[in-house]
Amino acid sequence: MSYLVLARKYRPPTFKEVVGQEHVTVPLKNALKSGKIAHAYLFTGTRGVGKTTVARILAKALNCESSDKPVVEPCNKCTSCVQIAQGSSMDVLEIDGASYTSVDNIREIRDTLTYRPARGRYRIYIIDEVHMLSTAAFNALLKMLEEPPPHVIFIFATTEPHRIPKTVLSRVQRYDFKTIPIELIADALKKIVKKEKLDASEDVIWLVARKGQGSLRDAISYMDQVVAAGHTKDLKKAALILGAFDRNDLLDMVEAVIRRDARAALDVFYRLRTQSYDVRQFLWELLDIFRNLVVAKLTERPEDHVIGTKEEVERIRSLVKGCSIEELKELYRQANTSTSEVLYSLDPLLSLEMLVVRLASRQPAVALEELFERLNRIREKLSSAQPAGPMLPVSGTERSLFDAPQPEAEPAPKASTKGGGDVCGELLRHLKAVHPDVYSFVENLKWDRAGDRGPLVVYAPKEMLGLLRRSADVLNRAAEKVAGAGARVEIREEAEAPAQAQPKRSREGRPEKDQLVRQALDIFDADIVDIKRRKR
Numbered sequence: 001m002s003y004l005v006l007a008r009k010y011r012p013p014t015f016k017e018v019v020g021q022e023h024v025t026v027p028l029k030n031a032l033k034s035g036k037i038a039h040a041y042l043f044t045g046t047r048g049v050g051k052t053t054v055a056r057i058l059a060k061a062l063n064c065e066s067s068d069k070p071v072v073e074p075c076n077k078c079t080s081c082v083q084i085a086q087g088s089s090m091d092v093l094e095i096d097g098a099s100y101t102s103v104d105n106i107r108e109i110r111d112t113l114t115y116r117p118a119r120g121r122y123r124i125y126i127i128d129e130v131h132m133l134s135t136a137a138f139n140a141l142l143k144m145l146e147e148p149p150p151h152v153i154f155i156f157a158t159t160e161p162h163r164i165p166k167t168v169l170s171r172v173q174r175y176d177f178k179t180i181p182i183e184l185i186a187d188a189l190k191k192i193v194k195k196e197k198l199d200a201s202e203d204v205i206w207l208v209a210r211k212g213q214g215s216l217r218d219a220i221s222y223m224d225q226v227v228a229a230g231h232t233k234d235l236k237k238a239a240l241i242l243g244a245f246d247r248n249d250l251l252d253m254v255e256a257v258i259r260r261d262a263r264a265a266l267d268v269f270y271r272l273r274t275q276s277y278d279v280r281q282f283l284w285e286l287l288d289i290f291r292n293l294v295v296a297k298l299t300e301r302p303e304d305h306v307i308g309t310k311e312e313v314e315r316i317r318s319l320v321k322g323c324s325i326e327e328l329k330e331l332y333r334q335a336n337t338s339t340s341e342v343l344y345s346l347d348p349l350l351s352l353e354m355l356v357v358r359l360a361s362r363q364p365a366v367a368l369e370e371l372f373e374r375l376n377r378i379r380e381k382l383s384s385a386q387p388a389g390p391m392l393p394v395s396g397t398e399r400s401l402f403d404a405p406q407p408e409a410e411p412a413p414k415a416s417t418k419g420g421g422d423v424c425g426e427l428l429r430h431l432k433a434v435h436p437d438v439y440s441f442v443e444n445l446k447w448d449r450a451g452d453r454g455p456l457v458v459y460a461p462k463e464m465l466g467l468l469r470r471s472a473d474v475l476n477r478a479a480e481k482v483a484g485a486g487a488r489v490e491i492r493e494e495a496e497a498p499a500q501a502q503p504k505r506s507r508e509g510r511p512e513k514d515q516l517v518r519q520a521l522d523i524f525d526a527d528i529v530d531i532k533r534r535k536r
């Protein structure tokens with residue numbers, strides 16, 4: 001017996017078995033039931049979501065011989081149904097718009113329109129990738145759509161509906177297919193695995209489902225590959241042949257990110273990088289995990305909402321224990337807003353690496369409850385310190401309130417010489433504008449410059465040195481921009497950094513000795529960060 005690939009074997013034969021497109025199949029079935037059949041349909045949606053499959057089911061239902069009129073579900077047994085399934089029906093013509101684009105091709109169709117169907121009720125033309133037709137071909141098509149013979153039905157399918165002329169769109173009944181949710185794909189795969197009596201582990205099924213990225217057909221083809229290689233029970237090997245990411249590694253990386261352990265996060269990232277170069281898939285899965293974390297934190301029963309294996313649900317459940325919802329939402333937001341920056345950068349893999357570092361070295365978020373608590377404490381202190389007098393002016397203090405417990409000034413360099421410090425600050429501002437990804441991981445490092453003409457020096461922890469050196473070009477270009485031709489950035493290990501320079505406030509007198517200042521510091525639980533002279 002020859003082996004029929006799963007993708008062909010499990011093409012759904014009825015509307016009922018089409019996965020995730022009920023918003024299309026239910027109205028179509030209703031139309032078949034009531035006999036309100038349009039003469040032209042347009043199916044839109046990304047590849048592999050079931051457009052041509054539904055077109056064939058519709059063709060079978062229209063011509064099914066199990067009844068003397070169109071049926072709601074094809075019988076798949078009569079000669080007409082069998083011929084359509086085999087692609088040998090004289091009444092159903094499948095045309096590939098991509099290779100059949102010219103006006104002459106469409107005229108050939110026009111010349112056949114008057115023929116009566118060979119055995120069925122309708123002659124049905126299924127034109128796939130219809131957006132590929134030339135303008136002249138569309139015009140010829142339009143003429144046919146204006147006055148179609150009653151026995152002719154067109155079914156168009158396209159991944160790019162915006163490329164179809166409005167005049168054509170206004171003459172078709174349009175159905176937009178959705179990408180299929182990952183859990184539905186996983187369910188469909190589980191059914192196939194069961195029917196085929198395959199021994200597949202759950203994590204491999206989910207790996208395949210995710211790799212399909214919303215296309216059931218693609219997912220089933222990937223399943224075919226895994227079955228052929230005999231890796232249905234081995235997640236690591238299955239991931240390797242599909243060029244997919246090992247979900248457990250991704251979860252390890254996210255765990256390190258949550259711990260703010262940039263070094264560990266990078267270690268796992270480098271492991272993931274050997275599994276696949278698919279940056280888009282990486283981001284997609286990363287967002288998926290962050291989404292799971294947010295939902296798990298918010299709901300009483302994470303198992304109802306977290307999409308993934310039972311083991312993943314358990315892991316997610318334990319991961320969110322030590323995190324606030326603000327923190328998790330912020331992780332999702334940062335990753336989400338960085339996707340286009342990563343995908344469209346000159347080196348997406350490098351940008352992705354930076355994103356991981358940025359996420360893992362983020363500042364702690366302050367929970368809203370904690371902020372309210374702090375505000376309440378301040379209110380109490382204010383009322384006890386100033387029982388009858390006017391309110392203290394508070395302008396300028398909000399910043400330290402909301403940044404506590406780690407108040408942080410603007411990205412000013414922690415430099416030892418004033419001239420060098422200015423240049424370092426300028427370099428950081430320049431980087432922020434032209435290379436936000438590089439900026440994000442050098443902004444908090446110690447910067448220095450030996451004298452007015454020496455190289456700019458950045459001190460970094462050992463594990464970040466490799467990353468920085470790979471960005472040396474960017475840093476040097478920025479240095480030349482702010483310090484003139486030939487200027488360079490030297491990358492040194494943190495341990496070599498000279499002792500911290502004296503804080504600025506020593507040069508500005510001792511404001512904390514002032515009674516009013518002390519009172520203000522006490523009331524606001526504040527710290528002196530910077531001193532600015534008031535302009536008069």
Ligand SMILES: [Zn+2]
Binds near residue numbers: 064078080081
């Ligand atoms: Zn039939």
